[in-house]
Amino acid sequence: MSTIVLLLVTGLGLGALYFLVASGLSLIYGLMGVLNFAHGSFLTLGAFGGWFVARTLGADSWGVFALSLLAGAVVGAAAAALTELLLIRPLYERHIEQVLVTVGLSLASVALFEGMWGSDPEFISGPAWLKGTTDLAGAPVPNDRFVAIAAAALVLGAIVLFLRRTRYGLVIRAGVENRSMVTALGIDVRKAFTLVFAVGGAAAGLGGVLASQYFGYVSPHLGGSLLIFAFIVTVIGGLGSLTGAAVASVLVAVLQQFANYYLGYGDLIVVLLLALVLLVRPTGLLGRAAA
Amino acid sequence: MTTQTAPPAPATPADDAPRAERTVRRAPSGTIVRTVAGLALVVLLACLPLLAIHVPGVLPGPTYTPGALQMMALCWLIGALALSYHLLFGVAGLLSFGHALYFAAGVYGLAIVLDTTEIPLLPAAALVLVGGIVLAHVVGAISLRVTGISFAMVTLAFAQAGNVLVRRNPGGATGGEEGLALATANVPDALVGVLNTRNLYWLALGVLVVVYLVVLWVERSRAGHVAAATRENEVRVRVIGGRPYLVKLLVFVLAATLATVVGMAYLLLQSGAVPRATSADFTLTLLVMVVLGGVGSRWGAIVGGVLYTILDQRLGTLASSAAVADLPAVLRVPLSEPLFLLGTLFVLVVMFLPGGIAGAASRLAARRRPREDREGARERLEEVA
Numbered sequence: 001m002s003t004i005v006l007l008l009v010t011g012l013g014l015g016a017l018y019f020l021v022a023s024g025l026s027l028i029y030g031l032m033g034v035l036n037f038a039h040g041s042f043l044t045l046g047a048f049g050g051w052f053v054a055r056t057l058g059a060d061s062w063g064v065f066a067l068s069l070l071a072g073a074v075v076g077a078a079a080a081a082l083t084e085l086l087l088i089r090p091l092y093e094r095h096i097e098q099v100l101v102t103v104g105l106s107l108a109s110v111a112l113f114e115g116m117w118g119s120d121p122e123f124i125s126g127p128a129w130l131k132g133t134t135d136l137a138g139a140p141v142p143n144d145r146f147v148a149i150a151a152a153a154l155v156l157g158a159i160v161l162f163l164r165r166t167r168y169g170l171v172i173r174a175g176v177e178n179r180s181m182v183t184a185l186g187i188d189v190r191k192a193f194t195l196v197f198a199v200g201g202a203a204a205g206l207g208g209v210l211a212s213q214y215f216g217y218v219s220p221h222l223g224g225s226l227l228i229f230a231f232i233v234t235v236i237g238g239l240g241s242l243t244g245a246a247v248a249s250v251l252v253a254v255l256q257q258f259a260n261y262y263l264g265y266g267d268l269i270v271v272l273l274l275a276l277v278l279l280v281r282p283t284g285l286l287g288r289a290a291a
Numbered sequence: 292m293t294t295q296t297a298p299p300a301p302a303t304p305a306d307d308a309p310r311a312e313r314t315v316r317r318a319p320s321g322t323i324v325r326t327v328a329g330l331a332l333v334v335l336l337a338c339l340p341l342l343a344i345h346v347p348g349v350l351p352g353p354t355y356t357p358g359a360l361q362m363m364a365l366c367w368l369i370g371a372l373a374l375s376y377h378l379l380f381g382v383a384g385l386l387s388f389g390h391a392l393y394f395a396a397g398v399y400g401l402a403i404v405l406d407t408t409e410i411p412l413l414p415a416a417a418l419v420l421v422g423g424i425v426l427a428h429v430v431g432a433i434s435l436r437v438t439g440i441s442f443a444m445v446t447l448a449f450a451q452a453g454n455v456l457v458r459r460n461p462g463g464a465t466g467g468e469e470g471l472a473l474a475t476a477n478v479p480d481a482l483v484g485v486l487n488t489r490n491l492y493w494l495a496l497g498v499l500v501v502v503y504l505v506v507l508w509v510e511r512s513r514a515g516h517v518a519a520a521t522r523e524n525e526v527r528v529r530v531i532g533g534r535p536y537l538v539k540l541l542v543f544v545l546a547a548t549l550a551t552v553v554g555m556a557y558l559l560l561q562s563g564a565v566p567r568a569t570s571a572d573f574t575l576t577l578l579v580m581v582v583l584g585g586v587g588s589r590w591g592a593i594v595g596g597v598l599y600t601i602l603d604q605r606l607g608t609l610a611s612s613a614a615v616a617d618l619p620a621v622l623r624v625p626l627s628e629p630l631f632l633l634g635t636l637f638v639l640v641v642m643f644l645p646g647g648i649a650g651a652a653s654r655l656a657a658r659r660r661p662r663e664d665r666e667g668a669r670e671r672l673e674e675v676a
Binding site (some may be wrong): 033114 | 546624635
C-alpha cells in the first residue's frame with residue numbers, strides 16, 4: 001500500500017512538471033500552430049536563473065526559494081517573449097519554418113549552455129524541508145513533490161482564470177477557435193502571440209526551478225529530457241487543449257512511475273500508450289480536429 | 292484511411308505536380324551533360340585515395356592518408372543519410388523527427404548480429420535489412436495515421452523509445468552508454484584496420500551512389516510523382532483516385548531502408564556503435580543538413596550533409612586553436628561550441644536564405660528569375676504543414 005501511495009504521489013509530482021512544460025506547448029500550438037522545440041531551453045534557462053538567485057542569496061530560506069521560483073518564471077517568460085519577437089514573428093504564418101527556427105534555437109542554446117556552465121550536472125540545495133519526507137498513509141513521500149503538485153495546480157488555475165476572465169484571454173481563446181475572424185474584427189492577434197509565448201515561457205521557467213528541486217541538480221540537458229515527454233503528453237492530451245494536457249500529464253507520469261517500478265520500462269510503456277491513443281483516437285484524448 | 296471509393300485505375304497526377312513536370316520537361320537537353328558530369332565526379336572521387344591532394348583547413352592531411360579518407364568517407368555516408376531524409380521530407384513532405392531510428396537499426400542491428408552470432412557479414416547485413424524494413428512498416432503504419440506536426444511528434448516518440456532501449460542495454464546486447472565495438476571475426480579482412488581505410492572509403496562512396504540512384508529512381512517513378520502530388524494537395528490526390536496513405540508508407544519505408552543501409556556502412560567505417568546515433572538530436576541534425584542544403588534538392592541534401600560533417604569535425608579544431616583561446620570569454624565560449632555555431636547558421640539560413648545552398652546557387656545561376664526560385668523553396672516548406 002505504501003509503495004502504491006509513494007508511486008502515485010511521485011507520479012503526480014512528475015506529472016506536474018510535465019504539465020508545466022506541456023501547458024505552454026499546447027497553448028502555443030493551439031493559437032499559432034507552432035510546435036516549439038525551444039521550450040526545453042526556456043525551462044533550462046529558468047532552472048539556471050533560479051539556481052543563480054539561490055546561490056547568490058543563500059539557498060536555505062523560504063523567501064529565497066520563492067524568489068528563485070519568481071526568477072525562473074521571469075527568465076523563462078523573457079526568453080520566450082524575445083524568441084517570439086525576434087525569431088517567430090518575422091516568419092509570420094510560415095509554420096514549418098517557425099518550427100525549424102525553434103529547432104535551430106534549441107540546438108544552439110543547449111550548446112551555448114554547455115559552454116557557459118559545463119555539461120556536468122550542478123547539484124543544488126533548497127530549504128531543508130524540501131529534502132525531508134512526509135508520512136502519507138505509511139509512505140515516506142519527498143516534500144518537493146507536494147510543492148511541484150501545488151505549483152502546477154496553481155498554474156493551471158491561473159491560466160484558466162486568465163483565459164476565462166480577462167480580455168486578452170478572450171482574444172486568445174477566440175484566436176484558437178478562428179484566427180482569421182479575430183483578425184478581421186480588427187484585433188491585433190500578434191500581441192496575443194507574444195503574450196502566449198511569455199505565459200508558456202513563464203510556466204516552463206517555473207517548471208525548471210521545480211524540476212531542479214525534483215531531480216536535485218541543474219544541467220543544460222534538463223529541458224531536453226523533459227521536453228520529449230511533454231511532447232508525448234501534448235499529443236495524447238490533444239494538441240491545443242489545456243485540460244487535455246493536464247489529464248494526459250497525470251496519466252502519463254503515473255503510468256510511467258508504476259511501469260518503471262514493476263516492469264522497468266516505463267518510457268517504452270508511455271510510447272506504447274501514445275501509439276494506442278493514436279490508433280483509437282488520432283486527435284488525442286480531448287483534441288478537436290486532426291492537426 | 293477512407294478511400295474505399297477509389298477506382299482501380301492508377302493515378303496520373305500530371306496536372307497536380309507542376310514542379311515534377313517541370314523537371315521532366317527540362318530533362319532531355321541537360322540530361323546527357325549532367326550524367327557525364329556526375330559520372331566524372333564519381334570517378335574523380337573514387338581516385339582520391341590514389342592521389343595526394345592537400346586541402347588545408349578542411350582535411351586533416353593529404354587525401355591518401357587514413358585520417359583524410361576516414362573523414363571523407365564519413366562525409367559521403369552522412370551525405371547519403373541526408374539524401375534518404377530528403378526522400379522523406381523533400382519529396383513526400385513528411386516531417387519526421389525519428390529518422391535516426393532506422394539509421395540506428397542498421398548500426399546496432401549489424402553490430403549485435405555480428406557480436407552474438409557466427410553469421411558472415413553479407414547474410415548478416417541482409418538479415419538486418421529485413422529487420423529494418425519490418426520496423427519501418429510497423430512504425431510507419433502507425434505514425435502515418437496522423438499528419439503534419441502530430442506525425443513529427445509521433446515519429447520522435449518512437450525514436451526516443453529506441454534511444455531508451457539502447458541506453459538501457461537489455462540483456463547486455465547494446466552495451467548501454469558505452470556503445471558496442473564492431474566484432475571483426477566475421478568481417479572480411481579487407482574492411483578491417485587502418486590500412487584498409489581506402490576500401491571503406493570506396494564502400495562509403497558506393498553507398499552514396501546507390502542511395503542517389505535509388506532516390507532518383509523513386510522520384511522519377513509513378514509512386515514518386517504521386518508522393519509529390521500528395522505533398523502538394525492530399526485531398527485532390529484522393530479525389531482523383533490515388534492512395535496517399537499507401538504511397539506515403541512506401542516512401543517512408545524506402546527512406547528508412549536506405550537509412551538502414553547507410554547505418555550498416557557507418558558501423559563498418561566507425562568500427563563501433565554509440566548511443567548518439569539513436570538520439571533525437573541526431574535526427575534534428577539531419578533536418579539541419581537538408582534545410583541547409585536546400586529542401587527539395589537532391590544534390591543540396593548531399594552538399595548539406597557533407598558541409599555539416601566538415602563543419603562539425605573541423606569547428607572543433609578551430610575551437611581548440613590558439614586564436615580562439617586568446618579571445619575574451621564573451622566570444623570564446625560561443626566559438627568553442629561547434630553545435631552553437633551550426634545552430635545559429637541554421638537559424639540564419641531558415642530566416643534569410645530560404646532554399647538553402649541549392650536555392651542560393653540556382654538564384655546565382657539564373658538571375659533572371661530569382662523570385663520564382665525563392666518562392667518555390669518557401670512553398671515547398673509550407674506544403675509540409
